Amino acid sequence: MAVNDSITAVDLTDSKELAKLVRSFPVRDGEKPWTGKEVREVADELTADIDRLTGELASADAELSNLLRNSGDGAGDDQADSGSSALEREQELALVINTRDMLGQTQRALARIQAGTFGTCESCGNAIGKARVQAFPRATLCVTCKQREERR
Template structure:
């Protein structure tokens, strides 16, 4: 089903929502692909910054320099981890579009909701399941 065109896919919607149109699906895919590229670039920048920081470590024995380098390293590691997570979430969404499972809650199987996906296209849980998860 991976070769199925987006216009032939029928993503689930919640009661009261209109069905996805082929144009909406195409726009969604384009936005996700653009975000994927942006996150890849952010990851690359963070990795390059980390290389520079790690290459400079130990160059100075000054405590302030070491503290500053540690702060910068931790900051860049956080940016890299966040970009990596966003890449994974975006790939998962694109894969779900391709295999026809996009829009189904991974916990309960119900529709995530078109409105929610238009706001956060990488969502994998409906609001009820997401709220339950956050309470745990």
Template structure:
């Protein structure tokens, strides 16, 4: 079981692939900082998207005098904003989950096969949950 200090896992005990150097405290701190910054940015992005959506919903309720083109444009814009918000929400959940995995000592462990994902992959894609092999298998399905 990984050693914890103040709720955070000892970086040297985070999963790495055979032949990789263990995580250093600096690398783990950098990964954590990047995840925390991404969370803050995504929360701000979601706040803006939700305000935009509320405005669009108010505007669509007051459609008096709109022709079909105006109504269609508003619908397309609203659906686009909904898709953007959903994407931001999903990325936020993935990023928060990565931070929780780091605290739990499971950061860098494939959720499918349980093998190490690889430090280099985690540094490039900090919220990865699958090793390369499992990711390729999931994409073939």
């Protein structure tokens, strides 16, 4: 959670600090510049997501540990029971991995706010688009670069 802790370096409730920070956030042609209020709302949403995902991850990790611990207790289980248990473990593992990935993306989005690079495409350096970032704050690529990436 080091990323979450580092966000306090720029006090998002301090209007002057926030005003300096949001000037560095790019916007596409025709979009209005970011406001401190908009950035605060995104940061609050990301912080709430981090809290939620951390709780989900702890729960999913505990469930996975329980499944793995009990995986050898199947003396007398038939093949169908073993297969069902294996499938359940795989699904729980996929859930844990997905939650960890989402948590990492959320922490990186909060770090981009801190660094003043929020809303900048990591591939081409252009603006991602304010509406896109507001809808999906974890976005790191503009639509063009994302489409290019998905075609590969």
